Amino acid sequence: MAYVVTDSCRGCRYTECVTVCPVECFHLDEEMTYIDPENCIDCGGCAPICPVSAIHPSWQMPADKAGWVEINRLRAAETPVVNAKLPPLPGADERARRLAS
């Protein structure tokens, strides 16, 4: 069990999640972040602070996002840890507004 980052993060990558995670379980590539399910302690701190609501618990995934459980597992193993907040990707705010509307 773990929390899972989904495609809503892609193109925004706000990394607010990283500031609250107590166990450094976030990884990232050029597009988005991923949660390492081996380290996640299910504390849930990241989900409510994500500006685009991209993070869900693996036992409550929206049906169309279920594939992201495995993607997080695979990508977290291949990508570096991110433990400090980064600037969001260009166009993130515009994209977040679109997602919210």
Place this chain on the structure above:
Amino acid sequence: MAREVVIGACPHDCPDTCSILTTVEDGKAIAVRGNPDHPFTKGRLCVKVNDYQNRVYSDQRLLYPMRRVGPKGSGQFARITWDEALDEIAGRWKAIIAESGAQAILPYSYLGTQGIINGLNVGDPLFNKLGASVCERTFCDSGSCTAYMMTIGHTPGVDPESFVHSKYIILWACNTLSTNSHHWPFIEQAKRNGAKLVVIDPVRTRTARLADWHIPIRPGTDGALALAMMHIIIKEGLTDRDYIDKHTIGFDELAERCEAYTPEFASAETGIPVEDILKLTREYATTPPAVVRIGVAVERHAGGGQTVRAIACLPALIGAWTHVGGGLLQLPIWAFPVNWPGLMRPDLQPETMRVINSWALGPALAGEMPLDPPIRALFVYNANPMAMVSQQQTIERGLAREDLFTVVSEHFLTDTARYADIVLPATTQLEQADIMFSWGHLYLSYNNPAIAPLGEAVPNTELFRRLAKAMDIEDPFFFRSDDAMIADSMDWSSPVLAGITLEELKQKGYMRLTMDAADAWAPHRDGNFPTASGKCEFKSSLAAGGNFVAPLFRQGYGGGQSGEPVDPLPHYLPPNESPRTAPALAERFPLSLISPKSHAFMNSNYGNLPAQVAQAGEQQAVLLHPDDAGPRGIAAGTPIRVFNDRGTFEAFATLSPDVMRGVVVAPAGFWQRSNQRGPTVHALTPTAFADLGHAPTFSDMLVDVAAA
């Protein structure tokens, strides 16, 4: 749409007491989240509480009083009114008191909620006034508390936030990431600052995986390690002589006592190589500030009390207390100026009370204990003993007695509540007000009610007001409002509450006690231990009075203590049940079983709720080393039976080298009547007490495992 955010505090029996923000829309709680402003809990909750609103609105909630209409344990109930329930309870209690005396009534509770006015002591004044039997509630930390009092007194110890200053951190029998997770960022910060983190645990827990050094130790042998560490510190001159001379008593006797506890002795007991014991000790003694965080588990074996005695001596021996971030962290609860006598009201007790220990519930109910009068009425609140207390089958036999009148106040129809004659509905934390201490940080918290009570559920405070009225009590003390009870619950004249008002506390939700900040807190730099001598007592003066349980765990009653002789110096007591100490038993049951807290449950809380049950893996899992599973023909994920002479439970095998060979791990919390469908791990746990404070010994047992 009316939308508001209400600030509260987590009610659970956990050190972290998180600040919670509940979003309420049109009177309904729609979400909870951690409060990002809280300096310790920092905007996170945990796997248990993240969806607390689903606990509140669960379709399993008990919302009305009910009376049993089927056989005991059948779970068949019919709704009645509160008046009917109270009339029946008071009628039965009065008749029992008239015929047998009030001691035939036994209250039974612990920390289903740990709010100060609804928690540990809420029923004590009523049962003290009635003269009922005292339930000696030694579920948790009682052995540690006795040992701690004997050694360094009731000190808050190291501020958990001061850990950022520590350079050597030992988490001893403490799986921080599962049971104290909001402490972790302070430990991680210390690591970033260059601290070394050591975890001592039979299991490579998720916490141990993140440590610099995990030291596996055989269950129940921690005392041997602590005594050997003292042996080495003394022998190698790693002591702080100045600190010892000024702020301790009994050093010469301690040194003599520790001579026998060589590294070789400890290695044979603990399974830790001699060189590792030497390295650990030398690093600990020479890397200031050094701090030890003990968990609750360290007391749960035959020598648990003396283990904590020995660990509590270590910091003074090396002068660790002279540094911010150096010393020992056990229970910072002692920093809170709680008005314990005002909560418990021992002054209302008759001169002598009959004391029945919480772990003896089975024999006490089932007639297997000489009790005159026998227990004829049981009142359970804040507890689910059928899931969490040893001798499960005996408890079940007792609860099934037709002549036992059982009342249970609960959120859900637990394994225990199923046996009730009357069930009463209790509110959750979102439906009640409370003031909260913490045993893991130094913030006083206030829980504002977020929503109105559901159905006819009432807070425990209201429950006991109604019971007092039904029992014809007239003393206005029993009819104070929650606000008055909250105001009475603390000693507001205490310096640690200077500048803290209830009004401000309600508004902010939490306030740090008025003490030195975490970067200056060094409470025993100059001694000042709250012991009889004011010093750290290697040789304990309290030992002269014999074994005792802190009155806090006995409704304030100080009489009738067991008083067995206690050695004033720390010493080693091996486990009752281990291959080394009980070889004949180990022929039949060669594996040591420990039953730690589940990552997803809070004791048995959430053992019935889908989100947490899913996260606990749906079924009881038991962790085995592959080398123990292989010869038994057990494959990963397959059903197994775990058994000893006391009982059997069913589980599924998880195989991993993360557990020591010869040790099996069965996290507790599943209910018999939810996913477990049969006895739980506590069907196997022993009934013996640890050496101090009547702590349980359920990490001190031998079992065997077989494919089911």
